Amino acid sequence: MPTPSPTSRPSPTTATDHPTHHEGPAAGPHPGGPSSGIGISGPAARRAITAAATAPQYTGNIVTARQARQIRANPQLALYDNPNPLLMCVYKRDKALCHRGTKDTPSLDRCVPTCANIARTDQHAVGLRRRATVVAQRAAQVPGPLGERLRSNAGRLRDLADAHHRTRTTLQDGTA
Structure with missing residues (x-):
């Protein structure tokens, strides 16, 4: 999924849009789906797993435009991959910290690390x-305070990846 430009509106991806785990959970038992042991963590992990598990599976049949609109309109299936902070937004308006108000889509350029809509996959942790x-x-190439700040940021990124691996869940775990 391309990175949204600052002026473009984010587009939701449904649990059926991505056939592999590279951009978020995928529906169904195919490789990369939540039932294959791919991990997910974060406050919205269970909602993401539920969306992936309950989304209609693509069986090779052509989906009508009406069916596609119904899938996209279902807020329980809306997953937004956000490649810049390496996370996924399982958007629920009343839990969103990126904005307050009546907006029906997240402001992906304003992700707040403590938001209850955040989920991370194993690919995000990598x-x-x-x-x-x-x-x-x-x-290592920058002296002084700037080098210290960069080392601190690298440590924070590693801490986020470590937290994902400590708290991740999968359908195979039986904890989802």
Whole structure:
């Protein structure tokens, strides 16, 4: 999914939009879906698993435009991948910290780390570790306070990845 531009509106992805785990949970028992052991963590992890587990599976049949609109209109199936902070928003308006009001979509450029709509997949955690490595390499080349700040940021990214792995759940765990 492309990174949204600052002026574009985010588009929801439904649990059936992504056939692999690379951009969030996928519906069904195919490789990469939640039943394959891929982990998810965060305050909204259970809602993301429920969305993936209850979403209609793509069986190779052509879906009508009406059916597609119904799937996209179901707020329980709306998952927003947010590649910049490496997380997924399982959007529920009354829990959103990115804005207050009546907006029906999240403000992905204003993600708040303590939001109850956040979920992370194993792929997000891998991305956090990669980003931490890059930031740590840059920190080694920068002296003084800027280097310290970069090292701190790399540590924070590793801590987020570690927290994901400590708290992740899968359908195989029997904890979802």
